[in-house]
Amino acid sequence: MALGPRCGAIRACRRVLERAFSLRKAHSIKDMENTLQLVRNIIPPLSSTKHKGQDGRIGVVGGCQEYTGAPYFAAISALKVGADLSHVFCASAAAPVIKAYSPELIVHPVLDSPNAVHEVEKWLPRLHALVVGPGLGRDDALLRNVQGILEVSKARDIPVVIDADGLWLVAQQPALIHGYRKAVLTPNHVEFSRLYDAVLRGPMDSDDSHGSVLRLSQALGNVTVVQKGERDILSNGQQVLVCSQEGSSRRCGGQGDLLSGSLGVLVHWALLAGPQKTNGPLLVAAFGACSLTRQCNHQAFQKHGRSTTTSDMIAEVGAAFSKLFET
Numbered sequence: 001m002a003l004g005p006r007c008g009a010i011r012a013c014r015r016v017l018e019r020a021f022s023l024r025k026a027h028s029i030k031d032m033e034n035t036l037q038l039v040r041n042i043i044p045p046l047s048s049t050k051h052k053g054q055d056g057r058i059g060v061v062g063g064c065q066e067y068t069g070a071p072y073f074a075a076i077s078a079l080k081v082g083a084d085l086s087h088v089f090c091a092s093a094a095a096p097v098i099k100a101y102s103p104e105l106i107v108h109p110v111l112d113s114p115n116a117v118h119e120v121e122k123w124l125p126r127l128h129a130l131v132v133g134p135g136l137g138r139d140d141a142l143l144r145n146v147q148g149i150l151e152v153s154k155a156r157d158i159p160v161v162i163d164a165d166g167l168w169l170v171a172q173q174p175a176l177i178h179g180y181r182k183a184v185l186t187p188n189h190v191e192f193s194r195l196y197d198a199v200l201r202g203p204m205d206s207d208d209s210h211g212s213v214l215r216l217s218q219a220l221g222n223v224t225v226v227q228k229g230e231r232d233i234l235s236n237g238q239q240v241l242v243c244s245q246e247g248s249s250r251r252c253g254g255q256g257d258l259l260s261g262s263l264g265v266l267v268h269w270a271l272l273a274g275p276q277k278t279n280g281p282l283l284v285a286a287f288g289a290c291s292l293t294r295q296c297n298h299q300a301f302q303k304h305g306r307s308t309t310t311s312d313m314i315a316e317v318g319a320a321f322s323k324l325f326e327t
């Protein structure tokens with residue numbers, strides 16, 4: 001008997017919380033839809049008057065003896081999203097393997113050569129964006145070459161997406177990309193903590209992921225940061241976006257490579273679209289790549305369940321792209 005009023009109060013409290021939760025959810029769905037519309041605005045129309053190369057020539061810098069899958073996933077994803085040409089600049093041991101995966105990629109076995117920086121630099125005038133790090137490994141000589149490649153890319157104002165072992169390099173030398181507004185970093189959970197420690201010299205507040213991503217971006221001079229996870233949190237030091245597009249619980253290796261390769265193309269498209277289409281181009285591009293990767297994961301999981309692999313996700317890029325962006 002005495003519990004009656006208390007139960008009523010609990011039920012009322014629960015109703016308020018449920019309503020607040022569903023309002024928040026509705027609000028975030030509306031935010032997601034608004035941002036997806038910004039992504040749609042940057043996608044270049046397909047046209048019979050365009051020539052090969054106009055919709056994107058992307059370079060992936062990565063691939064060593066151990067890791068050949070990661071640069072392949074990134075480079076093929078760039079093509080599947082809509083780039084016209086996709087190059088891989090890798091260590092010599094990785095090149096025949098990557099070539100054998102796909103005749104569609106242009107593979108340069110230059111990353112461990114003494115002239116690596118020059119060998120890549122001569123291609124830069126023909127590239128719209130670089131994706132640096134997938135499958136790069138942590139060999140000192142390779143990392144020194146990649147440092148040089150980042151320096152010449154910045155000098156030529158080439159947009160760079162930095163992922164995986166490229167982020168390892170940035171954690172050792174944050175000055176390499178500090179203040180470069182055409183850089184996007186795509187750390188996973190572990191890579192984010194490592195970067196945060198290195199740049200902000202202290203552990204992050206795990207209860208405040210928005211604040212942590214915002215602070216890291218600001219400390220890096222407003223470089224765009226994408227923290228991947230259950231929800232992707234994106235910031236350019238001014239705004240914070242959250243991407244919670246439905247994916248799945250399947251976490252096979254290579255999903256981040258699909259994201260970084262797609263982002264290489266979207267960054268180019270966003271910058272090409274110009275400020276009248278979006279005033280935060282890299283953030284919009286990053287939101288597009290996160291949504292697309294998660295949608296690919298969702299679709300692949302519907303078909304393959306626990307056996308889903310990144311190749312299954314890549315097979316979904318076309319349908320996922322249409323569903324999200326060509327409505």
Ligand SMILES: NC(=O)C1=CN([C@@H]2O[C@H](COP(=O)(O)OP(=O)(O)OC[C@H]3O[C@@H](n4cnc5c(N)ncnc54)[C@H](O)[C@@H]3O)[C@@H](O)[C@H]2O)[C@@H](O)CC1
Pocket residue numbers: 066067068069070071133134135136137164165188189190191253254256257
């Ligand atoms: N098929 C391939 O060739 C692939 C190669 N890869 C390459 O492998 C190299 C190392 O990348 P890693 O991502 O393993 O980086 P690390 O070598 O820094 O390892 C990170 C570790 O953290 C763990 N981890 C990941 N997310 C976590 C989370 N949310 N919470 C706790 N632990 C978590 C992982 O299991 C891994 O053991 C990179 O060059 C990367 O590109 C990956 O991209 C996967 C696919």
Ligand SMILES: Nc1ncnc2c1ncn2[C@@H]1O[C@H](COP(=O)(O)OP(=O)(O)OP(=O)(O)O)[C@@H](O)[C@H]1O
Pocket residue numbers: 164187188189228229230231232247248249251252253254255256257258259290293294
């Ligand atoms: N817990 C999660 N729930 C849903 N999606 C997730 C989750 N964790 C990561 N993702 C999504 O998976 C994609 C890749 O993120 P992940 O953290 O696996 O990258 P990664 O570790 O760099 O991958 P890779 O194996 O390619 O190196 C991102 O699009 C991210 O949104």
Ligand SMILES: [Mg+2]
Pocket residue numbers: 163164188256257
């Ligand atoms: Mg990764």
